[in-house]
């Protein structure tokens with residue numbers, strides 16, 4: 541662990557343990573710890589490849605097979621990555637304390653590492669890499685995580701070309717996902733490995749912090765959110781998040797024991 545003291549983690553956990561609806565937002569730093577190449581930043585994929593050609597409707601129209609070739613390669617790379625301790629700890633938190641703490645996980649990552657770690661109902665704000673969808677939005681989509689075979693076929697519903705389920709530049713975000721996020725109405729938030737630059741998601745944590753809700757940020761470097769966050773924990777997702785979740789779990793269980801004793805007494 542890099543820069544964070546254990547006491548900071550304990551204070552942050554104590555603040556979050558009083559929540560009933562915890563929103564966890566994860567960004568590229570979460571998947572980077574599993575070895576997934578990131579898009580932004582100085583070594584990001586967008587510095588090496590032409591985003592307009594590979595991640596836009598116009599680029600796909602001009603060269604659908606070229607776009608698919610790149611996405612098949614990316615699916616292959618992501619499939620060879622494994623979930624780390626941070627993602628697994630999140631799954632544990634979600635399933636271990638369902639009566640006391642409801643945990644919703646939303647991510648700007650398109651990979652499936654959270655699901656493979658056991659996290660349920662992940663909201664993919666920027667789409668899902670392993671979905672293959674109709675390029676004409678007729679409503680057809682399929683999970684294509686085995687052999688990319690659907691990428692070779694026309695849409696079985698309308699005959700149009702199929703495309704990867706990622707959200708491309710200039711496209712609207714999935715409204716259902718945004719509605720689910722809005723409906724959740726969190727009373728606390730953890731932001732992990734996110735640049736906190738991409739809207740509308742980036743606006744949620746500062747708003748919560750302004751209304752007095754605990755917001756904990758985990759990142760290897762400070763971001764535009766850090767100053768507004770209740771606690772900034774410097775370090776990687778795979779090292780800090782498991783420690784934070786361990787402490788949250790202990791704090792919740794401790795408070796339940798205290799409540800039981802009060803009832804018994």
Ligand SMILES: [Zn+2]
Nearest residue numbers: 674678695698
């Ligand atoms: Zn179709």
